[in-house]
Amino acid sequence: MECIKWEQQGLLYSSGELTETEKHDYEEHLSQCIVCRDELDTYQTQKSTLFTQFLAEPTTPDLDALVYKRCAHKLHTSPFLFSTVIKKTVLSAFFLGLGFAGTGYFVYVKNDAKRSAIQAARTPEIRETTPAAVPESPDEPLMVAVDDSVKSGPDSSQRKPFSETLGKISARGVTTVDVKQE
Amino acid sequence: MTETEEDRELFGQWMKGDPTGFSRLYEKYRFRVFGFLMRMTGGDREKAEDLMQDTFVAALRNSDQFDPSRSFLSWIFGIAHKRTIDYFRHSKVESEHEQDTAGSVGSKIDSPDVRFSNQNLRSLINEAVEKLDPVQREVFLLRELGDVPFKEIAKIMNCPINTALGRMRLALRNIRKELEKRGIHGVH
Numbered sequence: 001m002e003c004i005k006w007e008q009q010g011l012l013y014s015s016g017e018l019t020e021t022e023k024h025d026y027e028e029h030l031s032q033c034i035v036c037r038d039e040l041d042t043y044q045t046q047k048s049t050l051f052t053q054f055l056a057e058p059t060t061p062d063l064d065a066l067v068y069k070r071c072a073h074k075l076h077t078s079p080f081l082f083s084t085v086i087k088k089t090v091l092s093a094f095f096l097g098l099g100f101a102g103t104g105y106f107v108y109v110k111n112d113a114k115r116s117a118i119q120a121a122r123t124p125e126i127r128e129t130t131p132a133a134v135p136e137s138p139d140e141p142l143m144v145a146v147d148d149s150v151k152s153g154p155d156s157s158q159r160k161p162f163s164e165t166l167g168k169i170s171a172r173g174v175t176t177v178d179v180k181q182e
Numbered sequence: 183m184t185e186t187e188e189d190r191e192l193f194g195q196w197m198k199g200d201p202t203g204f205s206r207l208y209e210k211y212r213f214r215v216f217g218f219l220m221r222m223t224g225g226d227r228e229k230a231e232d233l234m235q236d237t238f239v240a241a242l243r244n245s246d247q248f249d250p251s252r253s254f255l256s257w258i259f260g261i262a263h264k265r266t267i268d269y270f271r272h273s274k275v276e277s278e279h280e281q282d283t284a285g286s287v288g289s290k291i292d293s294p295d296v297r298f299s300n301q302n303l304r305s306l307i308n309e310a311v312e313k314l315d316p317v318q319r320e321v322f323l324l325r326e327l328g329d330v331p332f333k334e335i336a337k338i339m340n341c342p343i344n345t346a347l348g349r350m351r352l353a354l355r356n357i358r359k360e361l362e363k364r365g366i367h368g369v370h
Contacts, residue, residue, distance in 0.1 A: 007351045008344075017331050043354060046361075051326040054304040055311070057217035063231050067208065071238045072201035 003035040010036050014043060189254035197245055208238070211255055214327045215262055221311055221323055222266045233269060237262040252334075259328030260338050263320070303366075310360035318353035321346055 003010075009026045012018050018026060030036050183191075189210075195203025215237060219230040240261050241248075248257055311319060320339060324330045332350070336343040 007347050011347050011350055012332060015325070015331055017333060042358065046354075046358070047326065050303065050307050050361075054300075054307045055217050055221070055323070055327050056213035057220045057230075059212050059216045059234070060231075063216075063234060064208075064212065066231075067212075067235055067238050068201075068205065070235060071208075071242050072196075072204045 001035055003033055003039070005029055005033065006036045006039045010040055014040065186253050190250050193245075193248065193250075193254055207254065211258065214255070215258060218259065218262055218323050218327045219266065221308070221319065222263075223269070224312070229269065233262065233265050236265045240265060253329065255328055256330045256334055259324055259330050260334070262328075263324065263338050306361065306364055306366065307357075310357045313360060314353055314356055315349075318349045318356065321349040322353040322357070325350060 005026070009018065009022065009029075013023060013026045030040065189207065192203040192207045196207065197203075212234075216230060216234055219233045219237070220227065223229045223233065237258065241258055244261070248254070311322065314322065317339070321335055324335050324338065325332070330338070332343055332346050336346040339346060
């Protein structure tokens with residue numbers, strides 16, 4: 001035979017979880033219910049003679065030493081600066097920042113190289129020409145080096161009379177200025 | 183000073199870096215925690231020892247979550263229970279009925295005529311507990327070894343309190359039946 005009150009209240013009574021009013025009510029019930037009294041008596045007896053004594057299991061000294069080694073000494077740290085949450089947040093922000101900085105640098109270098117290449121393609125080459133050889137006498141023609149763009153033949157960088165060069169330059173649409181030699 | 187207050191003080195010492203606080207708490211409850219883990223792992227000593235270390239390391243790591251109004255023992259048992267559940271989730275565990283009882287805790291069966299020595303009683307009670315349904319065993323061990331209140335057991339096991347009470351009632355009834363089969367009636 002079972003009494004529903006044993007399950008609903010008896011166990012809570014034995015664990016001390018009933019309020020004062022509930023405890024008083026259950027004790028009143030106990031005085032009248034033989035089933036609950038028997039259940040409570042058996043449980044308390046088994047608890048004190050069997051459960052508490054024989055359910056626990058001894059540990060070995062080796063296990064105790066291991067647990068002690070890992071747990072006994074808690075590092076004393078400032079609770080504000082080194083709390084777990086703050087530490088994790090700071091570390092996450094640091095690595096995130098590092099990642100962004102790295103990515104930003106990489107993108108900058110790549111774009112810079114691209115920019116330089118584009119600029120190089122647009123800007124005409126600055127052609128190096130040797131300065132015109134100034135003739136020692138007015139009768140000597142002004143000699144200029146001829147670069148590849150106005151070369152008249154397969155030979156390049158040849159010195160030719162300026163008048164000859166002038167004609168060729170005019171043919172290519174370059175405005176010329178008469179230079180009077182004195 | 184009540185036991186809860188004393189434990190709270192020892193815990194505070196431990197958290198301040200004084201190893202004495204830890205060693206006194208550990209000395210007080212190690213057999214009960216280990217007994218719980220041994221029975222939850224079906225007598226696998228190696229696993230129980232691993233879980234024992236995991237439990238106290240987890241307690242150290244989550245020390246800021248300890249509620250001083252709560253009993254230290256209940257809290258540590260809650261951690262031990264969680265570590266055990268995680269262990270079962272990540273390992274292949276044979277069904278309770280297929281487990282080799284020869285390797286389990288206290289499997290020796292004595293005839294009712296034999297006088298019950300402490301060792302015999304230990305074996306008998308352990309066998310009775312091992313035969314329980316897993317959820318009944320959990321509630322029973324949390325209550326009897328950990329002194330965990332039923333309201334907390336319900337939270338730990340994520341079930342209504344009436345379910346926890348029902349499981350405990352069935353566990354007590356089944357243990358009593360097993361003990362009576364072996365001639366133990368109303369031990370005093």
